[in-house]
Amino acid sequence: MIIVLFGKPGAGKGTQAPAxxxxxxxxxxxxxxxxxxxxxxxxxxxxxxxxxxxxxxxxPDSVILGILKEELAQPSYAKGVIxxxxxxxxxxxxxxxxxxxxxxxxxxxxxxxxxxxxxxVRRMAGRTVCEKCQTPYTGRTPGDACDKNDGGKLVRRADxxxxxxxxRLAVYDRDTAPVLQWYRTNGDRVIQVNAVGAVDDVxxxxxKALHA
Ligand code: AP5
Numbered sequence: 001m002i003i004v005l006f007g008k009p010g011a012g013k014g015t016q017a018p019a020x021x022x023x024x025x026x027x028x029x030x031x032x033x034x035x036x037x038x039x040x041x042x043x044x045x046x047x048x049x050x051x052x053x054x055x056x057x058x059x060p061d062s063v064i065l066g067i068l069k070e071e072l073a074q075p076s077y078a079k080g081v082i083x084x085x086x087x088x089x090x091x092x093x094x095x096x097x098x099x100x101x102x103x104x105x106x107x108x109x110x111x112x113x114x115x116x117x118x119x120x121v122r123r124m125a126g127r128t129v130c131e132k133c134q135t136p137y138t139g140r141t142p143g144d145a146c147d148k149n150d151g152g153k154l155v156r157r158a159d160x161x162x163x164x165x166x167x168r169l170a171v172y173d174r175d176t177a178p179v180l181q182w183y184r185t186n187g188d189r190v191i192q193v194n195a196v197g198a199v200d201d202v203x204x205x206x207x208k209a210l211h212a
Contacts, residue, residue: 001080007113009168010120017084019203030084033134054158056167065095088176110183113195128154
């Protein structure tokens with residue numbers, strides 16, 4: 001099953017992706033995580049992406065499509081994949097469609113997490129992430145150890161500061177929200193789920209909607 005996980009910054013994509021992946025027994029692919037790993041490794045990709053990410057802007061489509069082309073051809077995604085935040089513009093949606101089509105595959109569902117901006121701002125203000133595995137946390141202090149026992153420390157993301165959050169929300173409205181309509185117009189299955197509530201309740205809503 002190939003699922004495009006879609007939603008505003010802070011909607012809970014990174015929180016829900018592993019739970020959905022676990023339930024469906026497929027891996028996740030988060031372009032944000034790929035880019036942050038490239039930054040930490042100091043690769044040309046990471047250096048190119050850094051400024052865009054810290055300002056809260058989108059990394060250019062050509063860069064994202066290059067990542068996805070390389071990744072989606074990997075055998076590890078043969079059974080399916082949860083694409084976490086990997087499709088954020090109409091050209092990206094078109095590119096993914098043609099890439100999958102050349103592999104004889106297609107998107108099975110677009111899962112959109114619904115949430116308002118007030119809740120987003122609240123979540124971003126309280127978020128820390130593991131510097132190693134990128135697991136997001138709420139209510140934890142930077143410098144704490146990650147619960148996954150990977151030796152990683154929790155850090156704040158530069159793009160969670162208020163100015164970058166404002167930019168990310170504006171970029172979402174301008175460039176990313178129209179992608180949902182693009183999928184609808186193309187006849188893809190679009191599922192909208194209320195992303196507010198306890199994490200496990202949101203997961204249960206998602207799985208129920210996917211299996212409906
Ligand atoms: P990325 O890392 O994907 O950032 P994002 O889309 O802005 O999403 P976030 O990771 O901020 O939030 P999330 O929805 O995963 O929420 P989370 O689960 O952490 O991308 C970063 C940057 O990379 C982009 O800005 C861009 O520059 C670039 N990029 C990546 N992909 C790209 C693409 N395709 N095209 C172009 N550029 C791209 O949850 C947030 C917080 O809320 C956490 O603290 C969490 O613990 C908490 N939380 C989660 N669920 C709940 C709940 N139910 N109740 C209460 N709190 C909750």
